[in-house]
Amino acid sequence: MSLQESSGVALWRQVADGIERGIADGRFAAGEKLPGEIEIADTYRVNRHTVRRALAALAERGLVRAERGSGTYVEAQRLAYPLRSRTRFSEIVGAGGREPRGQLIDASEEPATRELARELGLKTGAPLVRIESVRLADRTPICISTSWLSADRFPGAGAVFANVRSMTKLLAHYGVRDYRRASTRVTATIVDASDAARLDLALGRPVLVVDSTDVDTDGKPLVTKRARFAAERVEFLVENS
Amino acid sequence: MSLQESSGVALWRQVADGIERGIADGRFAAGEKLPGEIEIADTYRVNRHTVRRALAALAERGLVRAERGSGTYVEAQRLAYPLRSRTRFSEIVGAGGREPRGQLIDASEEPATRELARELGLKTGAPLVRIESVRLADRTPICISTSWLSADRFPGAGAVFANVRSMTKLLAHYGVRDYRRASTRVTATIVDASDAARLDLALGRPVLVVDSTDVDTDGKPLVTKRARFAAERVEFLVENS
DNA sequence: TCAAGTTGTCTATTATCATAGACAACTTCA
DNA sequence: TGAAGTTGTCTATGATAATAGACAACTTGA
DSSP, X not given: OOOOSSSSBOHHHHHHHHHHHHHHTTSSOTTOBOOOHHHHHHHHTSOHHXXXXXXXXXXXXXXXXXXXXXXXXXXXXXXXXXXXXXXXXXXXXXXXXXXXXXXXXXXXXXXXXXXXXHHHTOOTTOEEEEEEEEEEETTEEEEEEEEEEETTTSTTHHHHHHHHOOHHHHHHHTTOOOEEEEEEEEEEEEOOHHHHHHHTXXXXXXXXXXXXXXXXXXXXXXXXXXXXXXXXXXXXXXXXX | OOOOSSSSBOHHHHHHHHHHHHHHTTSSOTTOBOOOHHHHHHHHTSXXXXXXXHHHHHHHTTSEEEETTTEEEEOOOOXXXXXXXXXXXXXXXXXXXXXXXXXXXXXXXXXXXXXXXXXXXXXXXXXXXXXXXXXXXXXXEEEEEEEEEXXXXXXXXXXXXXXXXXXXXXXXXXXXXXXXXXXXXXXXXEOOHHHHHHHTXXXXXXXXXXXXXXXXXXXXXXXXXXXXXXXXXXXXXXXXX
16 A cells, blocks of 8 residues: 655545445445554555544544454444335435435525537527435435436425425326436536535545436436436446346 | 635645636636736735635646736646446547547456455456556546456467457457447545556546456456546536436 | 443644745846 | 735644553443
């Protein structure tokens, strides 16, 4: 294990990332004991204090738990999230035995940019409702989602969402009985400051960015979204037909 | 724009990430001029020297180019990468007008872990060939791929791959005329040190991790892989049927 | 009970990060 | 030509990161 200096990432943070990767890919199973601080310091070739700082950061995020005199133990797991044409957050979370929740952060009206207009089959500048929301599993925030809908077709959508807290129910309120995912685009980046705060995520953590558009049974665009998932809390499953 | 202290990520690095996000999502188009250093320092509320360090890092990675007296300009773009049941690296890169290349890093034999055995429909401990390779578009490394195949069915696969430098050609060499993607699993994490060096990627950058298994026309598993893509160089397109 | 191994806390030192100000070198445009 | 705006380079200072060593507090197992 060789680390990199002057990359703009503190050494303790690199060690923390390394241990977290070990947890994520199963090298350290949940409940299992990590190697001792001295041994970790040895493998990464850093001072024990640097390892302690890394472990403290992981402990604060709830990934590990230190027991004095005994050792440091692994705590957590990832949420499996299928990407298919019928994608419903509440169903996916519920299937994992966890309690899904949604919450409105902000809603406002704004004109369509050229790209949003193209996705929604509208003209540039057409009035849109922008809905910013956070979705949680139990009490853990999973993703921040920004959705855009036509303000003409869905007037007052922001207020409706504030009540029903679900995109499926919002669409049903306007008479949309069924819909499906038309396109999905996945990439990854580093979380920005405002998303970090809302996802309860440290700066510098990766997020999975999903751009998608939902259409009705006739293929007519309903809503287009950009969702940012805390990468450390989910794994996407792509279904290949 | 508010940044975060003592997150283990240096301020200049946070600014660099912010600017890079701006480039990635099109706020700053290729060829366009960035705001001046003083203006950037102002929006992020940091010292101009901190901004200069951020820009220097981006310039070193080739994302921007500074012109004295004039300004700093944007350089690069992302590779569009469809995830479908028929996924061939060379075809995807070639379609973008770039030259695909593959290169063997390492090949060795190792026994199947329980998980690898399950994916490949073998028994735990069965002999596998592990092939580590890097794939490039023009001269830019795009991903590092670790592939596992049955050593019984594909004897000497490592040597074959070293010659043909393509998984499709390797399989053809053993009489596999066609194959398709059976499962795909996407997540993201921070790059580890050895991948960082091979992808020519700075530490702390995100990578998209794709776990997948290819099967023949009868649905029999051929090869299972874990590929790590430099997130800043690709975007995945998920096809929803 | 006791030795070995673990995490927790303290002091101290050096290198890097971030800020601050001043001015040079260069480009752009009126 | 000249003024305004840009990037490049220098010096200086305080805060934070990382190292190093010593020892306390606690757990485990022989």
